[in-house]
Amino acid sequence: MMDELELLKKDWQKKGKQLPKLSYDDIHKMLWKKSSSLVKWIFYISIGEFIFWIILGNIPLQGDAQLAETKYTDMIASIFEYLGYGITLFFVIKFYLNYRKISTEDSTRELMKNIIRVRKTVMTYVWISLALFASSLLVLITEMVFFEPEFSQLIERASDADNPLLVYGLFFFGVVMIIALFGGVIWLFYRLLYGILLKRLNSNYRELQKLEV
Amino acid sequence: MNKELEHQFVTALENNQNIVHKVCSLYTNNRDAHNDLFQEITIQLWKAYPKFRGDSKFSTWMYRVALNTAITLYRKSKKRVRTQDYDSVIFKIKADEYDDTQERQLKLMYNAVKQLGDIEKALVFLYLEDKNYTEIAETLGITEVNARVKMNRVKNKLRTILNP
Numbered sequence: 001m002m003d004e005l006e007l008l009k010k011d012w013q014k015k016g017k018q019l020p021k022l023s024y025d026d027i028h029k030m031l032w033k034k035s036s037s038l039v040k041w042i043f044y045i046s047i048g049e050f051i052f053w054i055i056l057g058n059i060p061l062q063g064d065a066q067l068a069e070t071k072y073t074d075m076i077a078s079i080f081e082y083l084g085y086g087i088t089l090f091f092v093i094k095f096y097l098n099y100r101k102i103s104t105e106d107s108t109r110e111l112m113k114n115i116i117r118v119r120k121t122v123m124t125y126v127w128i129s130l131a132l133f134a135s136s137l138l139v140l141i142t143e144m145v146f147f148e149p150e151f152s153q154l155i156e157r158a159s160d161a162d163n164p165l166l167v168y169g170l171f172f173f174g175v176v177m178i179i180a181l182f183g184g185v186i187w188l189f190y191r192l193l194y195g196i197l198l199k200r201l202n203s204n205y206r207e208l209q210k211l212e213v
Numbered sequence: 214m215n216k217e218l219e220h221q222f223v224t225a226l227e228n229n230q231n232i233v234h235k236v237c238s239l240y241t242n243n244r245d246a247h248n249d250l251f252q253e254i255t256i257q258l259w260k261a262y263p264k265f266r267g268d269s270k271f272s273t274w275m276y277r278v279a280l281n282t283a284i285t286l287y288r289k290s291k292k293r294v295r296t297q298d299y300d301s302v303i304f305k306i307k308a309d310e311y312d313d314t315q316e317r318q319l320k321l322m323y324n325a326v327k328q329l330g331d332i333e334k335a336l337v338f339l340y341l342e343d344k345n346y347t348e349i350a351e352t353l354g355i356t357e358v359n360a361r362v363k364m365n366r367v368k369n370k371l372r373t374i375l376n377p
Contacts, residue, residue: 004375005340005368007315008322012235012341019234022251027230028223030255037253037286104257104278104286105264108335109354111281200331201285207332211359 039102039115041197046095046122050088053129057084080136087132091125109212112205119198123190130186134179141175222262225271226255232272233279235342239326239334240283250287257282276339277352284331325374333367340364 098118104111226233233254237247258278265274326337332353339349350360 004318004322005371008319008326009341009343011319013343015235016231019231019238020247022227022230024223024227027226027255028219030252031219031223031259033252033256035253035256035260036288037257037282038288039286041288103264104261104281105274106281107277107352107354108281108284108332111285111354115285204284204331207330208353208355211355211363 038197038201042115042118043099045193045197046099046118049122049126050092050095053126053133054088056133057081057088057129076139077136080132080139084129084132087125087128091121091128095121095125109205109208112201112208115201116198116205119194126186126190130183134183137179138175145171218262222259226258226275229272229275232275232342236279236283236338239338240287240331242327246289250283253287254279254282257286273348276342276344280335280338280352284335321375322371325371328374329367329370333363333370336360336364336367337371 095118098114098121102111102114102118106114233251234247236254237250241247241250258275261278265271326334329337335353336349339352344352346357346360346364349364350357353360355363
């Protein structure tokens with residue numbers, strides 16, 4: 001085996017003459033071509049995610065404006081709004097700083113680590129935004145249940161029912177299911193997108209990690 | 214100034230293009246993919262070039278960027294026609310250079326190397342390029358001891374592929 005590998009080495013080093021030869025102009029032309037690297041993909045997708053959640057966070061999640069009783073929930077809504085801005089700002093900065101660290105001059109392991117770190121930053125942002133979105137949805141629903149006239153009627157009717165707890169329980173269950181479904185769809189989307197995009201990177205990174213344990 | 218940098222870079226790459234071609238032939242299976250990867254490596258090298266200070270040799274620096282691009286950054290594009298895999302130029306063996314047994318052996322070896330994983334290929338590549346374990350370890354970001362351990366495993370794996 002050793003001899004075979006040595007034989008291969010000798011042959012390998014003689015290969016120079018058989019390799020394609022590009023001219024100065026061929027190479028020069030390539031300098032201005034667009035890169036289609038994984039890092040570029042990740043960059044655009046991440047920007048897309050930030051934009052998506054910023055837009056989603058700014059959809060006015062308010063019930064009927066005429067309602068005077070919603071002062072309390074209004075306050076909660078604006079807390080959510082500012083919290084959302086703060087979180088977005090924090091993660092955009094973190095994303096930018098981590099992104100800047102990606103360098104092809106690093107060792108392979110370091111490069112992979114930095115790419116994964118960028119992904120994790122955006123991923124954390126998405127889950128926090130989702131949680132925030134779900135919470136504000138809950139606030140909105142609670143607000144509607146307690147202050148919207150139609151809902152009040154429903155509640156009255158529910159209280160008259162044989163088993164009001166069951167009605168409340170079912171309602172609550174429905175809300176949780178909707179939120180879970182929403183989260184599930186996003187989770188699935190991510191599994192698919194990054195499963196395809198990062199499959200190779202993750203398995204190569206694991207291989208290098210395994211060596212260092 | 215920019216023009217000068219450009220000229221410097223293209224000349225250096227032109228003179229060292231063999232390294233990139235060798236990486237391409239290890240990591241791709243057809244001519245289109247080879248050219249595609251070559252282009253991506255060129256773009257990445259050019260992007261990193263302003264930071265290249267010349268503390269290391271241009272070629273040493275190239276190994277790192279080229280391998281990193283091939284292993285991590287390169288995305289195979291879908292639009293490529295999936296013709297039958299062609300024997301990359303580098304894997305063709307001139308008949309007159311060796312006697313039959315050697316030629317056969319080499320062919321088997323090259324095929325075996327092509328079946329290795331991305332990281333394993335990188336190790337073999339650097340080994341074939343006569344890099345020492347310090348350099349191999351630094352390029353991949355692992356310790357020297359682990360580079361040796363891994364290389365031994367790769368050798369064993371090659372042995373298994375060759376003698377199933």
